[in-house]
Amino acid sequence: MPGKSRKTRRSLVLLCFFSFFSFFLWVTLSLSFADIYYYVDKDGIWHFTNIKTNPSFRLYIKSLYKSPDKDIRDYDAIIKKASKRFSVDPALVKAIIKAESNFNEKAISCDGARGLMQLMPDTAKDIGINDPMDPEENIIGGVKYLSRLLRQFRNLHLAIAAYNAGPAAVRYYKGIPPFSETRRFLKIVLKYYRKYKLLCSKKNKKSLFYLQPIKNPK
Numbered sequence: 001m002p003g004k005s006r007k008t009r010r011s012l013v014l015l016c017f018f019s020f021f022s023f024f025l026w027v028t029l030s031l032s033f034a035d036i037y038y039y040v041d042k043d044g045i046w047h048f049t050n051i052k053t054n055p056s057f058r059l060y061i062k063s064l065y066k067s068p069d070k071d072i073r074d075y076d077a078i079i080k081k082a083s084k085r086f087s088v089d090p091a092l093v094k095a096i097i098k099a100e101s102n103f104n105e106k107a108i109s110c111d112g113a114r115g116l117m118q119l120m121p122d123t124a125k126d127i128g129i130n131d132p133m134d135p136e137e138n139i140i141g142g143v144k145y146l147s148r149l150l151r152q153f154r155n156l157h158l159a160i161a162a163y164n165a166g167p168a169a170v171r172y173y174k175g176i177p178p179f180s181e182t183r184r185f186l187k188i189v190l191k192y193y194r195k196y197k198l199l200c201s202k203k204n205k206k207s208l209f210y211l212q213p214i215k216n217p218k
Contacts, residue, residue: 036049036059037049037057037058037059038057038058039056039057039058072094072103075097075103075116075135075139078135078136078139078140079093079094079097079139079143081140082139082140082142082143082144083143085140085143086143086144086146086147087147088143088146088147088150089193089197090196090200091193091196091197091199091200092146092156092189092193092196093139093142093143093146094192094196095189095190095191095192095193095195095196096117096142096146096160096163096189097116097117097139097142098188098189098192099185099188099189099192100113100116100117100118101115101116101117101118103116104116105133105135105138106133114132114133114138115132115133115134115135115138115142116135116138116139116142117138117139117141117142117143117145117146118142119132119138119141119142119145123141123145124141127141127144127145127148128141129141145163146159146163149162149163149167152167153167153170157176157186157190158170158175158176160185160186160189160190161176161177161182161185161186163185164181164182164185164186165177165179165181165182169182
């Protein structure tokens with residue numbers, strides 16, 4: 001019986017140890033854009049990494065990070081092409097689209113703004129867009145218009161405000177117009193702009209790491 005009792009205590013110790021360790025990993029790493037993999041070698045040593053470098057590694061913790069919406073991936077190639085053509089940060093373009101239409105290519109506002117980047121009919125005509133409901137035309141036209149505003153005001157916040165309220169309003173107030181909608185729009189765009197910049201940075205700089213190997217406690 002004493003031997004069985006010692007075996008039970010050892011099992012409880014192992015359970016408590018790995019429960020705590022799992023929680024620690026979950027809190028500190030699952031929010032860092034990485035799945036965690038592990039394997040146990042012949043000496044009972046646990047090895048952890050964020051990249052499955054060989055078949056011995058098995059998934060240990062699934063990251064809470066979710067990849068961008070499918071809609072964003074669907075339009076990513078068009079956004080990159082238009083952004084490069086008009087020298088605009090693609091993260092800013094995505095932020096504008098997210099704030100304007102939430103990546104809904106069929107969106108039509110009460111004021112008549114259409115498509116992903118919510119182009120008004122007069123604006124679409126001015127920048128040479130024939131069908132603002134066509135995703136590619138809409139994005140190209142919207143990025144072209146945004147590029148024009150960035151050059152005109154030479155200030156990110158003013159350009160974003162002008163995209164919502166119109167350049168005339170920004171010139172009239174000599175700054176961001178006092179409209180609640182415009183100020184809310186600016187805040188939302190900047191929030192998503194930071195988010196998409198971070199996602200891009202994390203994607204481009206993902207690196208391999210290993211955690212200190214852990215041996216089963218006796």
